[in-house]
Amino acid sequence: xxxxxxxxxxxxxxxxxxxxxxxxxxxxxxxxxxxxxxxxxxxxxxxxxxxxxxxxxxxxxxxxxxxxxxxxxxxxxxxxxxxxxxxxxxxxxxxxxxxxxxxxxxxxxxxxxxxxxxxxxxxxxxxxxxxxxxxxxxxxxxxxxxxxxxxxxxxxxxxxxxxxxxxxxxxxxxxxxxxxxxxxxxxxxxxxxxxxxxxxxxxxxxxxxxxxxxxxxxxxxxxxxxxxxxxxxxxxxxxxxxxxxxxxxxxxxxxxxxxxxxxxxxxxxxxxxxxxxxxxxxxxxxxxxxxxxxxxxxxxxxxxxxxxxxxxxxxxxxxxxxxxxxxxxxxxxxxxxxxxxxxxxxxxxxxxxxxxxxxxxxxxxxxxxxxxxxxxxxxxxxxxxxxxxxxxxxxxxxxxxxxxxxxxxxxxxxxxxxxxxxxxxxxxxxxxxxxxxxxxxxxxxxxxxxxxxxxxxxxxxxxxxxxxxxxxxxxxxxxxxxxx
Amino acid sequence: xxxxxxxxxxxxxxxxxxxxxxxxxxxxxxxxxxxxxxxxxxxxxxxxxxxxxxxxxxxxxxxxxxxxxxxxxxxxxxxxxxxxxxxxxxxxxxxxxxxxxxxxxxxxxxxxxxxxxxxxxxxxxxxxxxxxxxxxxxxxxxxxxxxxxxxxxxxxxxxxxxxxxxxxxxxxxxxxxxxxxxxxxxxxxxxxxxxxxxxxxxxxxxxxxxxxxxxxxxxxxxxxxxxxxxxxxxxxxxxxxxxxxxxxxxxxxxxxxxxxxxxxxxxxxxxxxxxxxxxxxxxxxxxxxxxxxxxxxxxxxxxxxxxxxxxxxxxxxxxxxxxxxxxxxxxxxxxxxxxxxxxxxxxxxxxxxxxxxxxxxxxxxxxxxxxxxxxxxxxxxxxxxxxxxxxxxxxxxxxxxxxxxxxxxxxxxxxxxxxxxxxxxxxxxxxxxxxxxxxxxxxxxxxxxxxxxxxxxxxxxxxxxxxxxxxxxxxxxxxxxxxxx
Numbered sequence: 010x011x012x013x014x015x016x017x018x019x020x021x022x023x024x025x026x027x028x029x030x031x032x033x034x035x036x037x038x039x040x041x042x043x044x045x046x047x048x049x050x051x052x053x054x055x056x057x058x059x060x061x062x063x064x065x066x067x068x069x070x071x072x073x074x075x076x077x078x079x080x081x082x083x084x085x086x087x088x089x090x091x092x093x094x095x096x097x098x099x100x101x102x103x104x105x106x107x108x109x110x111x112x113x114x115x116x117x118x119x120x121x122x123x124x125x126x127x128x129x130x131x132x133x134x135x136x137x138x139x140x141x142x143x144x145x146x147x148x149x150x151x152x153x154x155x156x157x158x159x160x161x162x163x164x165x166x167x168x169x170x171x172x173x174x175x176x177x178x179x180x181x182x183x184x185x186x187x188x189x190x191x192x193x194x195x196x197x198x199x200x201x202x203x204x205x206x207x208x209x210x211x212x213x214x215x216x217x218x219x220x221x222x223x224x225x226x227x228x229x230x231x232x233x234x235x236x237x238x239x240x241x242x243x244x245x246x247x248x249x250x251x252x253x254x255x256x257x258x259x260x261x262x263x264x265x266x267x268x269x270x271x272x273x274x275x276x277x278x279x280x281x282x283x284x285x286x287x288x289x290x291x292x293x294x295x296x297x298x299x300x301x302x303x304x305x306x307x308x309x310x311x312x313x314x315x316x317x318x319x320x321x322x323x324x325x326x327x328x329x330x331x332x333x334x335x336x337x338x339x340x341x342x343x344x345x346x347x348x349x350x351x352x353x354x355x356x357x358x359x360x361x362x363x364x365x366x367x368x369x370x371x372x373x374x375x376x377x378x379x380x381x382x383x384x385x386x387x388x389x390x391x392x393x394x395x396x397x398x399x400x401x402x403x404x405x406x407x408x409x410x411x412x413x414x415x416x417x418x419x420x421x422x423x424x425x426x427x428x429x430x431x432x433x434x435x436x437x438x439x440x441x442x443x444x445x446x447x448x449x450x451x452x453x454x455x456x457x458x459x460x461x462x463x464x465x466x467x468x469x470x471x472x473x474x475x476x477x478x479x480x481x482x483x484x485x486x487x488x489x490x491x492x493x
Numbered sequence: 494x495x496x497x498x499x500x501x502x503x504x505x506x507x508x509x510x511x512x513x514x515x516x517x518x519x520x521x522x523x524x525x526x527x528x529x530x531x532x533x534x535x536x537x538x539x540x541x542x543x544x545x546x547x548x549x550x551x552x553x554x555x556x557x558x559x560x561x562x563x564x565x566x567x568x569x570x571x572x573x574x575x576x577x578x579x580x581x582x583x584x585x586x587x588x589x590x591x592x593x594x595x596x597x598x599x600x601x602x603x604x605x606x607x608x609x610x611x612x613x614x615x616x617x618x619x620x621x622x623x624x625x626x627x628x629x630x631x632x633x634x635x636x637x638x639x640x641x642x643x644x645x646x647x648x649x650x651x652x653x654x655x656x657x658x659x660x661x662x663x664x665x666x667x668x669x670x671x672x673x674x675x676x677x678x679x680x681x682x683x684x685x686x687x688x689x690x691x692x693x694x695x696x697x698x699x700x701x702x703x704x705x706x707x708x709x710x711x712x713x714x715x716x717x718x719x720x721x722x723x724x725x726x727x728x729x730x731x732x733x734x735x736x737x738x739x740x741x742x743x744x745x746x747x748x749x750x751x752x753x754x755x756x757x758x759x760x761x762x763x764x765x766x767x768x769x770x771x772x773x774x775x776x777x778x779x780x781x782x783x784x785x786x787x788x789x790x791x792x793x794x795x796x797x798x799x800x801x802x803x804x805x806x807x808x809x810x811x812x813x814x815x816x817x818x819x820x821x822x823x824x825x826x827x828x829x830x831x832x833x834x835x836x837x838x839x840x841x842x843x844x845x846x847x848x849x850x851x852x853x854x855x856x857x858x859x860x861x862x863x864x865x866x867x868x869x870x871x872x873x874x875x876x877x878x879x880x881x882x883x884x885x886x887x888x889x890x891x892x893x894x895x896x897x898x899x900x901x902x903x904x905x906x907x908x909x910x911x912x913x914x915x916x917x918x919x920x921x922x923x924x925x926x927x928x929x930x931x932x933x934x935x936x937x938x939x940x941x942x943x944x945x946x947x948x949x950x951x952x953x954x955x956x957x958x959x960x961x962x963x964x965x966x967x968x969x970x971x972x973x974x975x976x977x978x
Contacts, residue, residue: 058595062820064588065575065597065698067733097816099862101839108819157833161824289862291871294704294813296734 013181015219017253022219024249025226026179027139028241029214030192032171032202033146034077040145040169041068041111048208052151052162060167062106067295070095074169075299077201078118078143079309081171084199084316085138085192087122089306095143095296099289104148104161112172114290117142118299124195125318126187131332136188137176146170171202177216177226182242189213189238190340194317198342212236217248219256227252228262232269232276244269248276320345328357334365343379350386351393359393367407371414383417384410392420405429405477433480435487441474442467442487456492464488497522498661499978502566502718505664509555509565516555516565520548520609523567526662527611533634535657537572538580539612547609554607563725564607569663571654572613573620574600574709575698579610583700584628585618587821587828587846597698598730599667599709606725611663614653618848619818620674620702623919624910625652627850635682635904636660636977640944645904648678648919654712655682661978665713665722669699671706672806673899673923676935679712680899680948683937683977685965686712687719690956691930692737695730701817703810704735706927714976716936716966720744723958739956747959748966754788758964759892763799764922766901773898773947776939780949781896783971784964792892796884801877802925807917808861808874809928814851815858821846853913882929889954894964897922899948903941922950932958936965937974946974 014021039046042059059066082089096114119141125133148166152159173192179185193211196202203210213235218227232248235241247269252262267276292298315323317339324335324345338348338361352360368389372382384392392410395401401409401424412423424430432438445467446453456463471484497505497519508514524541544567551564575581575593582588596604604610617627624646625632633653635645647656651668655678658666668675670688679686687710694709701707711722727741760781765774781791823829823842830841847855861870888895901921910916926933932955935948949968953961 061825063575063593063595063826064581064583064591064700064820065593065696067697069732069734099816099819101819101822103824103835106820106825108822109816159835287864289816289859289864289867291812291816291862291867294735295701 013183015249015253017257019257020221022221022249022253022256024180024245025177025218025220025229026185026245027177027216027229028175028179028185028188029216030173030175030189031212031214032081032173032192032196032204033210034074034143034169034171035200035202036071036074036077036169038071038073039167040071040074040143042167044167046168050164052160052164054164056163056166060106060163062108068111068293070296070299071169074143075118076309077169078141078171079301079306080199080313081173081196081201082119082122082141083306083310083313084195084201085119085122085124085141085173087138087141088120089301090116090118090120091301091303091306092116093118093299095293095299096290097293098144100286102147103159104150104163104166106148106163106166110145110147111293111296112144112290113142116298124188124191126184126191127321127336128183128187129333134184136178136184139174139176141171141173144170144172177218182245185215185245186238186242189241191317194340198314198316200314206236206238209236213241215241215244215248217245217252218262219249219252228264230262230264230276231266233266233279235269240269240271243271243274244276247274251276317345324348324357324361328352328361330357330361334361337365341379347379347382347386351390353390355390355393356397359397360390363389363393363410367410371410383415384413388413388419395420395424399431399433399480400424401429401431402477402481405431429478431480432475432478433483435483438471438475438479438483438487441471441479442484442491445470445474446491453492464492467492498526499976500664501715502563502664502713502721503715505566509560516548516552516609517545519565520544520567520611523611523663526660527657530636530660530662533636533656533660534631535569535614535633535653535660535662536612537582537584537615537630537653540579540610541612543579544609544611547604551607551609561605561607562721563603565609566607566664567609567611568603569611569614569654569657569666570600571616571651571667571669573616573669573700574667575700576600576610576613579613581613581700582630583619584616584630585847585851586629587842588700589629589828591827593698595698598695598732599699599726601698602725602728603667608725614657614666616653617650617674618851619700619814620650620669620671620707621814621850621854622649623673623677623916624905624907625649625678626907627848629848632907633657634907637681637683637904637945644907645945646681646907648681648900648904650674650678651686651712652678652681655679655684655686658682658684658712658714659977665711665718667709667726668712669702669707669709670923670927671702671708671810672927673920675710675712676899676923676933676948676950677919679935680937680946681904683946683974684712684714685716685719685934685936685969686710687723687934687958687961687965688927688932689723689727689958690737690932692735693723693727693739693741693932693956693958695728695733695736697730697732697736701813703813704817705813706806706810716962716969717745717748719934719965720748720962737956742959744958744962747962750963751787751967751970753784753964753967756784756789756894756960756964757892758784758789758791759794759888759895760791761794761796761799761888761895761897763796764897766921769901772941773901776947776949777896777898780938780968783968784896786971787967789964794888794892794895796881796888796925798877798880798884799925802881802928803917803921805874805877805881806920806924806928807857808870809878811854811858812861812871812874813858815855815862818847818851818855850913878928881925885925885929885931885952893954893957893960895952896964897950897952899923899935899950903943903945903947926950926952931955932961934961934965936968936972937976938968938972940975
C-alpha cells in the first residue's frame with residue numbers, strides 16, 4: 010500500500026494513530042450487579058442498590074462478563090493474564106454515583122495481541138493490541154429535560170465495557186476504519202459485543218500524532234467519544250491536519266484531550282489544564298484480585314467459534330469465492346451463516362454472486378439487514394439450483410428473485426405460477442422460429458446477403474415470442490439451422 | 494426489674510425458657526434502663542415501638558416452642574449498619590436524613606435469629622475516631638463516668654455500643670472495628686468485644702470506612718455472650734466478595750474450657766512501648782500469670798514491624814476512606830446544600846455535611862493516593878502491611894495466641910485529647926491485628942488505680958476465633974471483673 014502522508018506547506022508528515030475501543034460486553038446483567046443491561050428501558054429502570062452507590066453496597070463480579078473478556082482476548086490472539094486487579098478510578102461527576110469508576114489499571118485481564126486488517130485490494134496489515142481491560146460504564150446526564158436542572162439516568166451505570174487499546178500501529182484514516190471494522194466483526198462473531206455503534210455499544214477514543222519521516226514520535230492528542238467509523242476517520246484527518254498546521258506555524262502540540270465537532274469539522278480542547286484529573290487509581294478493596302487457571306482459559310478457548318480470517322480463507326480455498334467477496338461475506342457472522350446455508354451442496358461462486366449483488370442490492374434498497382431478508386438462504390440456494398440445471402435462465406432468475414423478495418414465495422412456486430420455466434424443447438421452439446422468419450422475410454434476405462449482425466435481432470424476436478422463456482442456447486442453435 | 498438488666502444473654506435465655514419473665518418484660522426493662530440513662534446519649538435513633546413489636550413476635554415464638562437462638566434478647570445496633578426503614582446516619586450530618594430500604598446482612602442475621610432492636614447507637618462519624626467525639630449528634634458518655642464524677646469518653650468508634658452494654662441498657666450491641674473500634678471502647682467501658690477475622694462477617698449493608706479493614710463484631714458483657722452473638726452474625730455472604738466461604742464453628746463450645754495445657758501464648762516485646770504506665774504493665778503481667786496458672790506456655794515473641802503499624806494504618810485507612818466517602822455528594826440521597834453549579838453543590842454539601850475529623854482523613858487519603866505521592870505513601874504502606882502480616886505468620890508458627898493490653902491507658906475525659914496524633918495513639922495495640930485481618934478480642938481484666946476498667950487483648954490466627962475465645966474466657970474467669978451493672 011502507498012504510504013499515507015499529509016502534505017504540509019513545507020513538509021510531508023506521517024500520522025501515528027492508536028485507538029481505544031470501548032466495547033459494551035454482551036451480557037444480561039451488569040459488571041458488578043444483577044441489574045439488566047437492556048437498551049431502551051425507561052430512565053432509572055435498571056438500577057440496583059449497587060448501581061446507585063447506596064451506603065454499604067458492595068460490587069460482586071459478574072463471572073459471565075469475565076468469560077466474555079477472556080473470549081475477546083483469545084479472539085484477538087492476545088495473552089490472557091491469569092492475575093488481574095480491579096482498580097478504582099476516582100473522580101466526581103453527577104452520573105458517576107460511586108465517585109469512582111471500577112476499572113483495571115496496572116493489571117488488566119488481557120495483555121498483548123494482534124489483529125489483521127484487510128483492505129479492498131486484498132492487502133493486509135497486522136495491528137498490535139496493547140491490552141484489554143474491563144470497566145464499568147457511567148450513567149447519563151440529561152441536560153435537555155428542564156430549563157435549569159440536569160436529570161440523571163443510571164441505567165447504564167455499571168454496565169460492563171471492554172476497553173481494547175491498540176498499539177500506535179495505525180498510519181492512515183483508512184487503516185483506522187479497517188481496524189474498527191475488524192474488531193467489531195471479531196467481537197460479533199464471538200458474541201462478546203453486539204457492535205451496535207448507534208446505540209453506543211461500540212465507541213472509540215483516538216490518539217493522533219504526526220511526525221516527519223524518520224523523526225521520533227510526536228506529541229499526541231486524544232479525541233474522545235467517537236461513535237461511528239466515519240467520524241473516527243474524519244476526526245483523524247481533521248486532527249492530523251490541525252497538528253501539521255500548528256507545527257508549520259511554529260507552535261508546539263500540547264498533549265490534551267479534544268472533542269471532534271463533525272458539523273464544523275474541527276477538534277477543540279475538552280477541558281483546560283487546571284481541570285486535569287488526577288484519578289488516584291488504587292486497587293478496589295471491595296474486590297479480591299481475579300485469579301484464573303489454565304484450565305479455565307482453555308475451556309473457553311475450546312468454545313471459540315470460527316472467526317472472520319478463518320472463514321475468509323475457507324471461502325476462497327474451498328468455495329471458489331473471490332477474495333473481495335470472501336472478505337465481504339466473512340465480515341458479518343450473519344452473512345457468512347447465510348452463505349453457508351445457501352451454498353450447501355451448491356456452486357459457492359454462483360451463490361456468492363447472487364448473495365453479494367442481487368440480495369445485498371435489494372436489502373440495501375429496502376434498508377433491511379440480512380437477518381430480516383425475505384428470501385431465506387434455502388430459497389436462494391434453490392433459485393441457484395434452477396439456474397444451474399437450466400430450468401430458468403439467468404435473466405428470468407432476476408424476475409423470479411424480485412418476486413421472491415416481494416412475496417417470500419419459494420422459487421419453484423414463482424416459476425410455476427408465472428409459467429417462467431425455460432422452453433428447452435425443439436418441438437416448442439421451431440414453430441416460434443418459423444413464425445419469426447415468416448414475419449421478417451425482408452430481414453432474412455438481408456441476412457442471407459451478408460448482414461450477419463442481424464442474427465441477434467432474430468434471437469431477440471424469438472425470445473420475445475417466448476416471453477423470454479426460450480432457452481437462449483437452443484434458440485441460437487435452431488435459428489442457425491433454419492437460416493443457413 | 495433491675496435484676497433483669499444485670500443479667501447476661503445466656504441467663505436471660507434461661508429465664509425466658511423457664512417463664513420467669515416474658516420477652517416483653519425483658520424488653521421493657523432495657524427500654525427503661527435506656528430511658529433513665531438519657532443523659533449518656535446512647536442513641537441516635539431509639540426504636541422503642543419497634544422493640545416492643547419485635548418482643549411480642551419473639552414471645553409468640555417462645556410460647557409456641559419455636560423460639561430461635563436470640564428470641565427475646567434486646568440489642569443495640571451501631572448506627573453504621575443499614576437498617577430497613579430506620580434512620581442510618583453513620584453519626585454524620587451528611588446522612589442525617591437517610592433511611593435505607595434495605596437491611597445489612599449482619600443485622601438481618603440477628604433479626605432472623607429473633608433478636609430485638611432497641612435502636613441505633615452513636616459512634617464516631619463514619620467510624621472515624623477513638624472517643625465518640627466526632628459524632629455529629631454529640632458523644633456518648635461512658636457509664637463509668639460516675640466513678641470519678643467526670644464525663645469520660647466511651648472510646649470509639651463503637652463507643653455507643655460499648656456504653657449501652659456497660660450501663661445494662663442492652664444485652665449486646667453490634668460494633669464495627671477498623672483499627673480497634675470494637676476493642677478500645679470495650680476496654681474503656683469494661684465490657685467484652687471481639688473483632689473476628691476479616692471476612693468472617695459480611696460487610697454488605699455496613700457503611701464503609703476502610704473496606705480492607707472494616708469488620709463487624711459483637712460487644713457484650715461476657716465472653717459466652719460474645720461467642721453466641723458472633724455465631725449469629727457470622728457467615729458467608731455472596732453479596733460481599735471479601736466474605737470468607739467458611740463454615741461458622743460453634744463458638745460457644747470454645748468457651749469455658751479452663752485447661753490451657755499445650756496452649757502457647759505469645760507476649761510480643763514490641764508492645765512494651767516507652768512510657769507505658771505501670772498499671773498497664775501490671776495488668777499484662779497478671780494476665781499472662783493467669784494463663785500460666787491454667788497450664789499455658791508463655792513465650793516472648795517478636796513482631797518487629799509493630800512500630801510501623803500505626804503510620805501504615807493512617808495511610809491505608811484514609812486512602813480507602815477518601816474513595817469510599819466520595820459517594821456522599823448530595824446528588825442521590827442524604828444532605829444536600831443545593832447550588833446552581835455541580836462543583837458548588839459538591840463543595841458546599843461536603844463542606845457542611847462532613848465533620849473535621851472526616852475531612853482530615855479524606856484530605857490525607859486524597860494526598861497519599863495522588864500522582865507523585867502514591868509510591869511514597871500508599872504503595873509503601875501496602876508493603877509494610879505485608880511485612881506486618883509476615884511478622885504475625887512467623888510468630889503464629891510458634892504460638893497459638895498473642896496476649897497484649899488493649900489500650901495504653903484507661904478511658905480519658907471528654908475533650909481532653911485535642912491533638913489528633915495523641916488520639917491516634919489509642920489504637921497503637923489494636924491496629925496491627927486489623928492490618929493483618931486477624932481475630933482479636935478485648936476482655937475486661939481489671940481496674941486502673943482510679944477505678945476505671947482496663948482490658949486485655951487476645952489476638953488469634955486467621956479464622957481461629959475459637960482459641961481467642963478460649964483464652965478470653967479463662968481471663969474472664971480469673972479476673973472476676975466488677976461489672977457496672
